[in-house]
Amino acid sequence: MRDESRRSGSAPSPARLRRWRRQLADEREAALVYRELARRRDGEEREILLGLAGAEERHAAYWERRLGDRAGPPRRPSLRARLVGVLARWFGWVFVLALIEQAERRSLTAPDADVPEAMLADERIHSEVVRGLAARGRARMSGTLRAAVFGINDGLVSNFALVLGVIGGGADTATILLTGLAGLLAGALSMAAGEYISVCSQRELLAASNPDEAAKAAVPLLDVDANELALVYRARGLPADEAERRADEVLRHGSASTRSDNPRSHGAEVVGSAVGAASSSFAFFSVGAAIPVLPFLFGVEGLAAVALAAVLTGAALMLTGAAVAVLSGGPPLRRALRQLAIGTAAALATYLLGLAFDATVG
Incomplete structure (x- = not known):
């Protein structure tokens, strides 16, 4: 590349050599991630991912030339690169692409001064390629993602609010547990029925067109x-x-x-099976609604049960919000806190209602 000769006039400092070795390790890890993702895909998507892997290997070769015999032993890539590599091997490819998209965007905002302009231009193009692949994946999974997020979030918020409401009303542990399980079943059935009717109605509307x-x-x-x-x-x-x-x-x-x-x-939405949509909604709501009930189900009582239920529910809400943020390209922490704030407000409102009801009865 064109600035290789320009910077070769003087020996690089130890700090610069460390940066180059880190760049080399990151480029090698990026190539491995793209090849791992390509192994799980086929057709055009596989070819695109292999093309990106080849580009990262080309960048790695540049840093190998810059380092020469000063490359030293292979250096471990950055924690971020290693994390993406692990996720690529164990989680969905759209989730990993979303993480790579964010990482590419961050690396372009504050590039290393030693990275040549041509390589930065490559990375900017790579970012757009990854954005396009991620958009295709999001479009395919939008219905499933919607059902998962709505189902789990509704289950978490509604059942935790319900449990806190009866706790505020002074209910004993058996009543709390019964209320929580009844809320789980009633809510899951309601979600399943609503999804089934929604998909059937949508099919009928499309057929009429x-x-x-x-x-x-x-x-x-x-x-x-x-x-x-x-x-x-x-x-x-x-x-x-x-x-x-x-x-x-x-x-x-x-x-x-x-x-x-x-x-x-x-632009008509591709409508799936009504039974499949209903089953997914039932399952996702049940998972979310079960979390606030778990401490009471395993025999924890009193303030400890309430605190544990609150911690579990809050963590699940934040995890759901962060996952959606990653997939949509938004800031994970902000979305996680927003999800937590909404759930907390709903639970607090029903708890205060329970306190008021108890005071009125007394």
């Missing part, structure tokens, strides 16, 4: 000089000029267009 096949069969019989076929495309959302062009094209070929001609259908 499908073009009539009988109208397609009528196209060859139309008067070429006087017909309303262009109005069909305008009704589907195409501009007038495009609608006329599409109608002329269809008439020349003697057949009507398929549903893909409808521009509004291109």
